[in-house]
Amino acid sequence: MIPILPNPEARTRERALDGCRRHWSFLSVLVSGMLLAVAAVPAIASSTPVSEQAALLLRVVRTGPTEASVLGVALTPSDAVELLVNGSVIASRAPEANLDYWFLDLGVTDTSIVETRIGLATSPAVVVPAYVAQPARPPGFISAQGSRLARNGQPIQLFGATEQTAFIYALSASGLWNGPPDLTAWGRNQLFPSGPDAKIPGVIDADSFWREYFRYFLHYNAVAGSPTNPKANVLRVWIADDSWVSEGTYLAWKANATVFWNVFDRMVYWANRSGFFLVPVLGHFDGAPDNRFFMTTTLQYAHQIEVVRAIMDRYNSEPRIAMWDLWNEPDVNNDVYWATVGGIVGFRAWASQYIADVKPHSPNHLITIGTAGESSFPGVPGLGWQYHFFFNDIPGLEVSQHHTSGTTEDVALINWETAWHEALGIPHFEGNYMYSLQPGPSPFGYGYWPWFTEQSRARGWPAITTTVLFDDGKGPYADYPYTGPLPSYPANAPPPNGQPRPSFVFSPSAPRAASAVQFDASASTDDQGIVQYKWDFGDGQAGSGAVVDHVYAVAGTYNVRLTAWDADGSGDSSTAGVPVEGQGGASPNGPLAALPSGFLWMVVAGLICALIATAAGLSRGLRRRRGVPRTVSTVKPRTGKSEPKRPAPEERPSEAPDESVTGEQADQEIDELFRDLDEMEASTARASEAIEAEDSPVPTRSKKR
Template identity: 55%
Template sequence: MAFIILPLAVLLSASSLALAEIQPSPEACSAAGVITLIRVVRTGWQTASVLGSSTSINCGIDVRVDGIVVRTGSTIWNGDYWFLYVPVGSGSHVQTCIVLSCSDVVLVPVYVPQPVGPPGFIYAHESNLTINSTVVQLFGVNEQTAFIYAMIASGLWGYPDPNSYWGRNALFPAGPDGQIPGVSSVDSLWREYFRYFLHYNQVAGDPDNPKTNVLRIWVADDTWFPDGTYLTYKTYPVAFWNIFDRMVYWADRAGVYLVPVLGHYASDVDHSFFDRQSTHYAHQVELVSAIMNRYNLNARIAMWDLWNEPDIGHDAYWASVGGIDGFKAWAGGYIADVKPHSSNHLVTMGIGGSTTFPGVPPWSWRYHFFYNDIPGLDVSNHHTYSTAEDQYLVDFETDWHQALCKPHYESEFGYNLWDPGNNSLGYGYWPWYANHTRTAGWPAISTMVFLNNSKGPYADYPYLGPLPPYPFTFKPYGLDEPMG
């Protein structure tokens, strides 16, 4: 599968001076403004990000390291500021100053290098995804139902007439309620499913329609059936692993990396999955640990998505346990409980980015850190559904990803102009977003759907014609051209 290979120097410098290039506006600057926050993140042996907030809008600001001014720039319209790749050393002290106001003096944190993955595995290097020391980008799509329907069709969930569910999925040949013809077994399901990727990688490849090399796929949905995947794993282990194994095998044959979504609960009636003392939580940890153990040596897994949108629809619950502190205690604890079983893979969490979450800041670097500054989280995450096509939205977020020094995965995006004439979902494929975020070097993005929603579909979706065969030979984990 082909990746976009980006020179590391370009990635490091593309936005490191973005804020410094914003010139202060003296007539708008208030000399009475004060700095209210400074945050320093160590990003390398000799670099750090410096971020903060102030009550000064469009004011010149200095970054001082050990008393020496090393960067100058400006606050923005909300008083925030940030600087990337500020030169520091071990034991350095950092301070920011605006006119007559200076921040507290902050000791630079100790630098902790990110682990280097084994050959062929995706790992984090600063804010990039890397394989074999080469920076790569992932582009893909989401699949919410295929794995669940495979369990139902296999007779594991007790549905009447289970055979009628073979081939059902959210994408192919046309979503959101697709059914692939000619499927009657686990092996034929995944074989035919991933042939669609072979087709789309033959016709896609322009900036608005990148080739697809990753699938984010739900393997558990506890809204649908609480503990359903866990009970399948415990009661029918041979059948469960067969569904998972054949999915990984045929994804490998198609050159598609996988991001399995290991948890999801959208209802506000039961919060026990977020209680680390509950039976549901214990089952979740047991299931996830078993999955991680089984595939720890398989490089076809790009990363594990531990839970989809835990911040969405649970505002009252999170408020009752301390807001973001309670959320991060659960998320960080969950990561700590399962990460020992995944020494070779990254972990992320599908953050919806709720704007009603208790205490959530407005859109800013503080918003990005609010959700993603979680101990043990390897890859930051967010979901975007919007219609705004302003370049600064991409540029600012690119800076914030780099400032946190974690690769970022925008694991869902869609153009969400409501237009029933296009599709029933109210969102669809967004070519502008795919193009501009990848041009900015974002490590990984996944559209929610391929459907048109006034901006055009992905490539020639929906495709109803014959599918290409799998190649006779392939290299499963290299940076080869798409197979087929």
């Protein structure tokens, strides 16, 4: 039995306590049962021993001037994780299925101290790190704005494709790729008109090649514009591939810089005419890697730095460069080498040094590294926020990156990754993604993935590029492959499309179950106008339209998500908690609603005990002082055995000396008993107010995604 501790605030007289003892057996069973129920609720107590404190991993990331994210790992699926800031609980939640938990958009200052608590275990206290502002970029350049990309202060969303061979073939056709000019290489690429290993007919030089190449995108943008087939505005293009020729890009630049720059310049020019941004990939191995490129003291590394600096110097004033991708998949097919240099420690040392060596030459552009997230990389964590941080928490890295290939279409995974991006506090670029059904309609075992396109952009992912455009069971991109006539270039380059900014309100302000709630997204904005609104009401139901009504069957707090799409297929989401009261108007989110029902019954039982004790003591005292005889039970036992006849009450010996007092003294003691009762009631009220203040839920605030 769990012991019942006396209330330190109670100061009842011995007479009142004697009255409570008469009911001890019943109340001790009742209250002990309530305490056992409370002990089983993780929010109040946990079996987690204090010795496991070190297991409560805690990571705090400063994501804004007054905001931070907090991440950790719980111990069991039933844990209730409490978030404490400066010693006060401000939020709580259950862990995800993989035991991860996170708190986003946490309001903090430079001196805030953050902890998490699970039952009796508390994480080490962490002082919130100082905020470091993301660098501003000149007008027209793409910049980081928290976990979003922005241009001229407005959010922008990039969608496009990857092109691994076009630039290299153009160098080969120009006589800069380990031999004389290969004129048959003009027009070769991976996308158009039908890839991979495609060839655009009728091109004879760098200018005509890039002109025709981007005309295909003009066609697709004329027929695309849906959530699954958005209009494209970015090309992730390989400038180097050291698998073909070791140091090939460096040698081409050194052999004839004028011709080299012509291939690059014409690409930038026609990208600009078509309204496209570029993400040049500056390093890559398609086969067995040459690890000298990953050793910062070798000649190969020095040459790599030299050519990358030259490229960045030339195009630092070019806003059509969205960001520089320093290396594609340096973590792939190289587990043995990375293990010899300490796994992720050696990887981060190389990556951070590479960034530091070239970043001063391109202050106007963002830096990313095309990490695939290789699952066999030495020491890589399982799928979770630590996995995302493992590869992307690198000093100087301004845009995180990951590559996805699969068939699982689970929105929960998209939601998880969205939270990880926001938690790290920098924009994310999904540089390669594809649907890989094997075997499937595609002989290559991979293809375009419409579902991933729609879901990632609906959650506001700032940049994604599909590996290919053809079908592998889920459908191709738009009307790919298109082989008909191509449109002409517009007189002026189309302006970059801004990202929708969804926002909504609901009425009434205190919705009730079984009554209609109106959701209004009319305040949402977009530079081209929003063409589609989708609602997720948080109860398994969905809707569409700028203004919709919805009825909740039961009370509760529902996370409502609005997704807005524009005519180009750009999308974004906004989420807010909507508290719905019961039909009678009593809110399920009141101050005591967060407490387990067992705890509330324990409080009620304690009050009953106190009232019974006081009433019994009062009754006993009054009877003794006013000559009222005690009541004696005359019910006979049910055993059937005869018992001696009990003496009448007046014949029984006295149990205590006569305590007769004057009427004035009796009245004084009665008044004192009532004062004790009043004090107990006030003390109980104070305790209840304290519980309510500590456990009142934190108001939900609307946030992106």
